[in-house]
Amino acid sequence: MATAIEKSLIEILSKANWVGILTGAGVSAESGISTFRDPDGLWSKFNPMELASIDGFMSNPERVWDWYQYRRNVIHSTKPNAGHYAIAEMQKMFPYFNLITQNVDRLHQTAGSDDVLELHGNIIENHCFQCKKPYKQEIDLSSKEIPRCDCGGMIRPSVVWFGENLPHKVLAQSELVAQKCDVFFSIGTSAEVYPAANLPIIAKKNGAKVIEINPNVTAISYIMDYVIRDTSAETLPYIVEELKKRPTN
Numbered sequence: 635m636a637t638a639i640e641k642s643l644i645e646i647l648s649k650a651n652w653v654g655i656l657t658g659a660g661v662s663a664e665s666g667i668s669t670f671r672d673p674d675g676l677w678s679k680f681n682p683m684e685l686a687s688i689d690g691f692m693s694n695p696e697r698v699w700d701w702y703q704y705r706r707n708v709i710h711s712t713k714p715n716a717g718h719y720a721i722a723e724m725q726k727m728f729p730y731f732n733l734i735t736q737n738v739d740r741l742h743q744t745a746g747s748d749d750v751l752e753l754h755g756n757i758i759e760n761h762c763f764q765c766k767k768p769y770k771q772e773i774d775l776s777s778k779e780i781p782r783c784d785c786g787g788m789i790r791p792s793v794v795w796f797g798e799n800l801p802h803k804v805l806a807q808s809e810l811v812a813q814k815c816d817v818f819f820s821i822g823t824s825a826e827v828y829p830a831a832n833l834p835i836i837a838k839k840n841g842a843k844v845i846e847i848n849p850n851v852t853a854i855s856y857i858m859d860y861v862i863r864d865t866s867a868e869t870l871p872y873i874v875e876e877l878k879k880r881p882t883n
């Protein structure tokens with residue numbers, strides 16, 4: 635059962651005109667996908683700079699390719715959880731609503747969210763490391779062979795690695811949401827990675843009510859107006875049910 639959600643939060647939400655949500659790996663945890671910085675997370679087993687960076691790919695492309703193939707196989711057998719579905723429902727409950735995600739698994743889209751702002755790209759698509767051309771051929775998830783582009787370049791997953799710029803348009807849109815919304819959720823993210831972690835701070839500075847849904851304390855818990863120390867799959871369906879009971883504006 636979600637920890638007691640303050641009545642005032644539901645009150646604020648029922649009157650909200652524009653809701654923004656930033657999600658991180660924690661939202662996919664209850665679908666069975668490891669997070670990065672939890673004690674059993676990916677970064678406890680792998681070195682991010684070796685596996686999620688341009689230098690890492692250049693120094694050992696096979697190791698990086700293998701790691702993404704392993705993650706793609708994990709993601710391939712997962713399904714959205716109640717938290718993803720609740721966010722997809724929330725999209726229809728406000729005059730303006732934007733979902734911004736750091737996740738690359740596309741479970742939000744599978745759950746029915748559309749126009750998802752993917753700050754860190756996605757693990758499903760691929761492009762050429764050399765000429766950047768999108769690589770449209772089906773990837774054999776069991777293959778250790780790095781496919782080649784017709785320019786001869788190696789193919790890589792279309793995620794944003796450390797040291798790489800985020801897609802400019804997506805970042806600009808996300809910053810606009812943070813500036814304009816009246817309520818901003820930070821859900822399932824440790825808020826350690828920038829510029830994504832700036833978004834709740836921008837929202838707060840621009841007068842939004844900021845809400846954190848996370849079983850643990852994060853680097854930005856201190857700025858929150860509301861903190862719900864529970865999981866997303868528990869909390870979000872409960873918020874949706876409470877909102878349905880109230881007349882929205």
Ligand code: BV8
Pocket residue numbers: 657658659660661663664669670671672675686736737738754793794795796797798799800821822823824825826827828829847848849850851852864865866867
């Ligand atoms: C950039 C790849 C401009 C995709 C990722 C030095 C050199 C270069 C850059 C930097 C530098 N110093 C700082 C930087 C900037 C750097 C950065 O922020 N580094 C940090 C670590 C200090 N950022 C960048 O490099 C970005 N680009 O700035 O470009 C630039 C250019 C050149 C030089 C400088 C700057 C690029 C950032 C994107 C990096 N790519 N991954 C992939 O393979 O997935 S980041 C990686 O962390 C993931 O993508 C993930 O999205 C991201 C954030 O992690 P979270 O989603 O928050 O996950 P985490 O495990 O941390 O936390 C999970 C949370 O969930 C926890 O709080 C937990 O309590 C909670 N939780 C658990 N279970 C649940 C739950 N919550 C709810 N319910 C549950 N059930």
Ligand code: ZN
Pocket residue numbers: 762763764765766767783784785786787
């Ligand atoms: Zn190419």
